[in-house]
Amino acid sequence: xxxxxxxxxxxxxxxxxxxxxxxxxxxxxxxxxxxxxxxxxxxxxxxxxxxxxxxxxxxxxxxxxxxxxxxxxxxxxxxxxxxxxxxxxxxxxxxxxxxxxxxxxxxxxxxxxxxxxxxxxxxxxxxxxxxxxxxxxxxxxxxxxxxxxxxxxxxxxxxxxxxxxxxxxxxxxxxxxxxxxxxxxxxxxxxxxxxxxxxxxxxxxxxxxxxxxxxxxxxxxxxxxxxxxxxxxxxxxxxxxxxxxxxxxxxxxxxxxxxxxxxxxxxxxxxxxxxxxxxxxxxxxxxxxxxxxxx
Numbered sequence: 001x002x003x004x005x006x007x008x009x010x011x012x013x014x015x016x017x018x019x020x021x022x023x024x025x026x027x028x029x030x031x032x033x034x035x036x037x038x039x040x041x042x043x044x045x046x047x048x049x050x051x052x053x054x055x056x057x058x059x060x061x062x063x064x065x066x067x068x069x070x071x072x073x074x075x076x077x078x079x080x081x082x083x084x085x086x087x088x089x090x091x092x093x094x095x096x097x098x099x100x101x102x103x104x105x106x107x108x109x110x111x112x113x114x115x116x117x118x119x120x121x122x123x124x125x126x127x128x129x130x131x132x133x134x135x136x137x138x139x140x141x142x143x144x145x146x147x148x149x150x151x152x153x154x155x156x157x158x159x160x161x162x163x164x165x166x167x168x169x170x171x172x173x174x175x176x177x178x179x180x181x182x183x184x185x186x187x188x189x190x191x192x193x194x195x196x197x198x199x200x201x202x203x204x205x206x207x208x209x210x211x212x213x214x215x216x217x218x219x220x221x222x223x224x225x226x227x228x229x230x231x232x233x234x235x236x237x238x239x240x241x242x243x244x245x246x247x248x249x250x251x252x253x254x255x256x257x258x259x260x261x262x263x264x265x266x267x268x269x270x271x272x273x274x275x276x277x278x279x280x281x282x283x284x285x286x287x288x289x290x291x292x293x294x295x
Contacts, residue, residue, distance in 0.1 A: 005038055005041070006038065008078075008082060008087065009031070009034045009035075009038065009078065011081075011085075012030075012034070012077075012078050012081045012082075013027055013030060013031055013034075015081060016030060021168075021170045029070070029074070030074050030077075030078075033070065033071045033074035033075070034074060034075070034078055036071065037054065037071070037074070037075050037078070040054055040057055041054075046079075046088070046092055047090075047092050048090075048092045048096075050092060051075070051092040051093050051096050052096070054072075054075070055068070055072065055096065058071055058072075065100070068098070069098045072093060072096065072098050073098075075093045076091065076093040076094065076096070079091040079092060079093050079094075080094070106239070106243035106247075106273060106274070107234060107235065107237075107239075107240050107243060108240060108243040108244040108247045109232070109234065109236070109240060109241075109244045111248070113230075113232055113234070114139060114241075114244060116230035116231065116232065117135060117226055117227060117230045117232065117236065118132065118135050118136065118139070119230070120226035120227075120229040120230040121135070121226055123187075125192075126188075126191070126192035126193070126195040126196050127192070127196070127209065128192075129184075129187055129188040129191055129192030130188050130192050130193070130196065130206060130207075131222055131226060132184050132187075132188070133181075133184040133185050133187070133188035133189075133192075133206070134148065134206055134219065134222070135184075135223075135226070135241070136180050136181040136183075136184040136185070137151075137163075137177060137181050137184070137185065138238055138241040138242065138245075139181075139241045139244060139245055140177045140178055140180060140181035140245070141163060141175040141176065141177050141181065141245070141262075142175065142241075142242050142245035142246060142262055142263050143163075143165065143175060143242070144167070144168075144238070144239070144242065144264075145216050145219050145220065145237075145238035145239070146216060147165050147166070147167060148206065148219070148238070149204075149206060149213060149214045149215065149216060149219060150166070150204075150213075151163065151204070151205045151206060152203040152204060152205065153203060153205060154203070156185075156205065158182065158185075158186075161176055161177050161178065161182060162174050162175070162176060162177075163175050163176075163177060165264070167264040168264065171264065173261065173262075173264050175262055176262070185205075189205070193205075193207065196208070196209055196211060197211050198211055219238055220237060220238060223236050223237060223238060223240075223241075224236065242263070243274070245263075246259050246263060246271065246274045247274050249262075250274050250275060256268065256271055256272065256275070259271055259274070
């Protein structure tokens with residue numbers, strides 16, 4: 001016998017996949033959270049009281065605050081969808097207070113650390129030229145790793161220094177790249193990529209040694225390798241370079257909305273986290289340099 005609640009969840013997940021273009025990883029999280037919710041609700045009447053009971057049940061199971069917040073967000077989004085489809089009158093999870101999460105500042109690199117990382121690839125070989133170009137483009141544009149691995153020749157305007165990007169939710173934006181990224185890209189395309197391609201054809205700019213498109217995991221491994229080579233003790237991921245891009249722009253006086261546009265953030269509040277980083281850096285500099293600072 002079909003479970004109508006399970007059917008509603010399947011409809012919701014299909015909506016997220018087809019209309020919102022959510023990644024498989026995100027869909028998997030939603031599915032897991034909603035299965036847990038379904039198990040809790042069983043034959044309960046779905047109202048505000050049940051929503052509060054669900055919150056208490058999550059807290060009793062000693063989930064982390066972040067996990068509780070995510071599960072409540074999944075439930076809120078699911079019931080918002082049901083209300084939009086006119087299947088319910090009220091969203092019992094709307095405005096339900098969620099645990100306050102500790103503010104986690106994104107990890108980033110200082111300019112001197114970045115320089116060491118950028119210089120780490122051995123540019124005598126094709127893979128070193130490719131890796132240097134990837135690092136320069138990641139830091140010079142703020143692209144996500146999925147965005148850089150999908151880059152094709154038709155996406156790049158070398159004359160204007162622009163890259164057309166299809167980001168989250170299939171939203172298109174234009175990012176800019178400067179002279180360092182341009183030089184590294186040109187050198188890789190001239191002296192590195194043809195050797196990796198080895199008479200094969202591919203629209204992808206960044207390819208592996210077999211001529212195929214790079215995977216996200218291979219880019220991540222490459223970064224870990226060069227970070228270790230550069231003597232960096234911090235955890236370095238593609239997102240670290242994205243965070244560094246945004247932090248350095250704001251520290252240099254860039255407008256917050258301009259940075260939001262370049263990063264492809266829907267909400268300005270997502271971009272504002274980087275202003276906290278620059279403030280923390282200012283405090284560090286003040287405390288270490290000013291004779292009247294509290295040290």
